[in-house]
Amino acid sequence: MSDRRPLILGLTGSIGMGKSTVAAMFADAGVPVFDADATVHALQGPGGRIVTAIEARFPDTTGPDGVDRTALGEAVIGKPEEFAALEAIVHPAVAEEREAFLAAHAGAPLVVLDVPLLFEAGGWQAVDKIAVVSAAPDVQRARVLARPGMTQVRFEAILAKQLPDAEKRARADFVIPTDGSLDATRAEVGRVIACVARTTGG
Incomplete structure (x- = not known):
């Protein structure tokens, strides 16, 4: 039985980077x-396995469609202890799902963990390589402000919670630019896969 496992590539990037x-x-x-x-x-979501636990800790934040994200947000935003309590419910469940995913793909040469807050939440410690998706600031801003309900103030608030793009790029093994054509981005993805294949002997 082989003891080889997939190379785990952490994929991350700030809001609006693609x-x-x-x-x-x-x-x-x-x-x-x-x-x-x-x-x-x-x-x-509906029938989700942490809905009951969330309702027990945060009453009236769930319904037939699962968690009411607006209601839950109001229950935890600006309340560090409440937010920590929510994370204590969510994070272990996500970790279990991630482990099940890795077990299901144990024979693959490469797997990708798509984690928005890879650096901010410490997930970078659990991956072998890191790819950061990046675009020019004006491209990022235009993409985000085009989203429904997004405002300049909200955009700035989200950015304030994320590690700056320059720092993410500095800590990455691979940087994948998305401010060119889709074909150019796809070529970069192919390059990353090829580089990883060489390092794993795949």
């Missing part, structure tokens, strides 16, 4: 991708 697009490109190339955000949504 991380979801890049994650989809890895998936299209046949690389298994674990989407941390999608996992949280599933856990908190």
Whole structure:
């Protein structure tokens, strides 16, 4: 029995950098991708396995559709102890899902963990290599402000909670630019996969 395991590539990037697009490109190339955000949504959605625990700790924040994210946000925003209590419910469940994902793809040469706050939440310590998705500040700003309900104030507040793009790029093994064409970005994804294949002997 081989003791080889997949190389774990952490994929991250600040808001509006195109991380979801890049994650989809890895998936299209046949690389298994674990989407941390999608996992949280599933856990908190209809029938999600942490909905009951959230309702018990934060009454009236869930319903038939799972967690009411607005109500839950109001219950924890600006309240560090409450936010910590929520994280104590969410993080272990996400970790279990991540471990199940890794076990299911133990034979793959490469897997991607798509984690928005990879650096901020300490997840960088659990990956072998890091790819940061990046774009020019004006491109990032235009993308984010085009989102429904987004405002300049909200954008600045989100950025304030994220490690600056320059620091992320400095700590990355690979930087994938997304301010060119989709084909150029896809070529960069292919380059990363090829580089990883060489380092793993795949």
